[in-house]
Amino acid sequence: MLDWDRLRIFHTVAESGSFTNAGMRLNCSQSAVSRQIRALEESLNVSLFTRHARGLVLTQEGQELYNTAREMVLRLEETQRTLMESRENPSGILRVTTMVTFGAVWLTPHLEQFMTEYPDINIKLILDDADLDLSAGEADVAIRLHEPEQADLIQRPLATFHSHIYASPEYLDRMGTPVTPSDLDQHDLITFGISNVPTIRGLNWLLTVGTPKKERSPRLQINNLYGVLHAVEAGMGIAVLPDYLVHNRQKLVRVLPKVEGTPFNSYYCYAPELRGSLKVALFRDFMVRQIRAESNIL
Incomplete structure (x- = not known):
């Protein structure tokens, strides 16, 4: 297999017409250039240049190699220009995945600004409470609301999220407002049913907070965060919800x-x-x- 560094030096020598001029262009000595050309000739077992007093002339074999090398250099230069242009004007599809409620409630409204800033980037948003396999190419990037389980992924911390207890004004008018955690024993509690999502599993602390006795029994269980949100808004009970989900929703009160x-x-x-x-x-x-701008509500 041809050594690319030697082929690059060969192309420069052929363009320059002498080892001296090539050395000046490559910022190295004439002898170093000569050694590389000699090594290339030995590896190919051909003579690439005819040497005479007026400079270097390509042999027939050298001309064939030069034609190939020149095509490669031109293609590389074109690729470099394309990459530079793509860095200045990024384009194409970016596939983003995250859990359903975070993606639908918080992320989707924010995408308008990103797409305005980068009009040539198209977003494919994949909402799924299961973790898609990024290594298998199921998506380009993932926003995970729990510590990723795939050790081979590049993971950048984004933010810390908080959760509180919420109810609708109508429910509190009807059932009263809890003053202490133990008061929750007298209320209808809405929790999460069976779920494989680590974040959702961690939101069922409403059943144990403030009670040294046995775990409370929920009045309603739903295995979807959206369903829990709408049940609380409908006045069916009290539930734990992530703060990002509740922001700007007038029908809910923090308990x-x-x-x-x-x-x-x-x-x-x-x-x-995708590191680069x-x-x-x-x-x-x-x-x-975006998250830093709203850190006080997340």
């Missing part, structure tokens, strides 16, 4: 505001193969800016 669950972290994840992707980096920076 026992000083009581909150264990905060959970979010991560921006992508496969190592400008689209991935731009979306990561966008997410960081």
